[in-house]
Amino acid sequence: MNAKLTQAAIESWARLIRAQQLLIERVESDLTAAELPPLAWYDVLLEINREDSGQLRQFEIGDKVLLSKYNVSRLLDRLENEGLVERQRCEQDRRGANVIITKSGKALLKKMWVVYERGLEQYFSRHLSKQEIEQLAVLTARLIENPD
Amino acid sequence: MNAKLTQAAIESWARLIRAQQLLIERVESDLTAAELPPLAWYDVLLEINREDSGQLRQFEIGDKVLLSKYNVSRLLDRLENEGLVERQRCEQDRRGANVIITKSGKALLKKMWVVYERGLEQYFSRHLSKQEIEQLAVLTARLIENPD
DNA sequence: AATATCTAGTTGCAGTTGCAACTAGATAAA
DNA sequence: TTTATCTAGTTGCAACTGCAACTAGATATT
Numbered sequence: 001m002n003a004k005l006t007q008a009a010i011e012s013w014a015r016l017i018r019a020q021q022l023l024i025e026r027v028e029s030d031l032t033a034a035e036l037p038p039l040a041w042y043d044v045l046l047e048i049n050r051e052d053s054g055q056l057r058q059f060e061i062g063d064k065v066l067l068s069k070y071n072v073s074r075l076l077d078r079l080e081n082e083g084l085v086e087r088q089r090c091e092q093d094r095r096g097a098n099v100i101i102t103k104s105g106k107a108l109l110k111k112m113w114v115v116y117e118r119g120l121e122q123y124f125s126r127h128l129s130k131q132e133i134e135q136l137a138v139l140t141a142r143l144i145e146n147p148d
Numbered sequence: 149m150n151a152k153l154t155q156a157a158i159e160s161w162a163r164l165i166r167a168q169q170l171l172i173e174r175v176e177s178d179l180t181a182a183e184l185p186p187l188a189w190y191d192v193l194l195e196i197n198r199e200d201s202g203q204l205r206q207f208e209i210g211d212k213v214l215l216s217k218y219n220v221s222r223l224l225d226r227l228e229n230e231g232l233v234e235r236q237r238c239e240q241d242r243r244g245a246n247v248i249i250t251k252s253g254k255a256l257l258k259k260m261w262v263v264y265e266r267g268l269e270q271y272f273s274r275h276l277s278k279q280e281i282e283q284l285a286v287l288t289a290r291l292i293e294n295p296d
Numbered sequence: 297a298a299t300a301t302c303t304a305g306t307t308g309c310a311g312t313t314g315c316a317a318c319t320a321g322a323t324a325a326a
Numbered sequence: 327t328t329t330a331t332c333t334a335g336t337t338g339c340a341a342c343t344g345c346a347a348c349t350a351g352a353t354a355t356t
Contacts (some may be wrong), residue, residue: 005265009273012285013171016272019288020168021159021214022350026295032344040312066169071313073336078311095321095334117153122165125157127294132287137160139276139284140167146275147174178313186341207304219343221306226341243304243351 026120034115043080044075044114045084048101049109055098057090084108164245181225182263192223193232194250197257203246205238228263238282 007078028038047064056064062072076099079085085107090096102108125133154230175188195212196204203210222249227233232253238244249257256278 003352005269006278006281006287008278009281010268012281012288013268013272015285015288015292016164017168017172018214019291020165022292024165025214036350038312057334059211066166066173068314069335070315073334075311077227077336079253086163093322093334096320097335106272120158120161121153122296124161124291125153127290128157128160128287130154130156133154133157135283136287137163138282140160140163142169142275143272144170145165146271186342205304216304216344218307218345221304222342224305238304241304241352243349246304 023119023123026123027116030115030119031112036109036112036115040067041079041084042109042116043051044072044079045101045105048085048099049106055088055100057096057098059096061099068144079105083141152164171267171271174271175264178263178267179260184260184263185256187264188223188262189227189232190213190257192220192227193253193257195251196233196247197254203236205244205246207244209247227253 007018020142022038031038043065044061044102047061048054058076059069060070061067061076062069065072067075076087080087080102083102084143085101086099087099088096175208179186191213192209192215193281195209196202206220206224209215209224210217213220215223224233224235228235228292230252234248234250235245236248238246276284
């Protein structure tokens with residue numbers, strides 16, 4: 001690992017930022033075109049759906065999806081308004097709420113995945129070999145793991 | 149390049165998104181802690197400053213920084229309010245404006261770079277070898293270039 | 297020249313985010 | 327047990343974003 005900040009490093013960083021921005025922008029735009037809600041909704045619904053228990057505490061959602069607690073709170077308001085999730089008082093900790101996904105939440109998840117998956121193939125995996133996908137996964141994992 | 153969407157591809161994509169989110173979040177948080185404005189300000193000021201002519205049309209800024217025209221318009225309002233840039237009527241095209249960076253704009257750029265550079269080293273380049281930085285640059289470039 | 301079409305930039309509106317302050321329940325310390 | 331501290335979640339405010347509609351100047355078409 002090199003201690004000095006090279007031009008190559010700056011360029012690589014800039015491209016990482018740009019690539020992600022573009023990918024997200026493209027997928028979001030596909031979702032909008034299909035009259036579907038934004039990616040953040042998908043992420044939250046997916047995390048709840050993944051749980052065997054079928055439920056998740058709000059702060060757990062925040063951790064998984066990388067949203068601050070106030071944004072989780074308000075995003076869940078919207079999801080609940082649309083009947084995609086339900087909040088239940090948590091018995092173990094009366095401050096908190098368990099969030100469960102509803103039938104129509106699961107249905108939306110499926111519909112969104114159709115669009116999302118296509119984008120992922122079209123904008124991402126199509127352009128990389130198996131080895132490259134693996135490389136990228138390794139490098140980004142290293143960046144995620146290290147807080148500094 | 150593989151046509152089918154594998155689990156490995158999904159995981160790699162997810163990490164790319166997550167890595168970028170975390171990096172940005174960390175740098176933004178450092179900037180806020182140093183009582184400096186957000187990264188977007190830096191990006192715009194940098195692009196103008198880069199030009200030999202010392203000026204840039206608004207739509208050029210939008211292209212370079214990946215901002216939609218209405219957001220460029222309003223971001224420049226804020227920058228202009230802070231005396232960091234100035235807008236001048238464009239003689240060749242009276243619809244448009246040339247944006248130039250002021251002295252205090254350049255000064256801010258320098259101050260922000262101190263924080264930005266440190267973050268870039270600390271959150272990014274420190275964790276990757278020269279070869280890995282290069283690899284990442286190649287892969288992300290491929291994703292950027294290919295609109296589909 | 298007259299009209300239609302396109303492009304640069306702005307603005308109103310609704311939705312979303314970050315920050316700070318808040319409520320209420322849980323945990324720790326006296 | 328009472329007090330202090332911490333954590334889960336909510337809310338008001340200000341800033342920022344996307345979308346659609348708009349103005350005004352440029353370019354193309356007849």
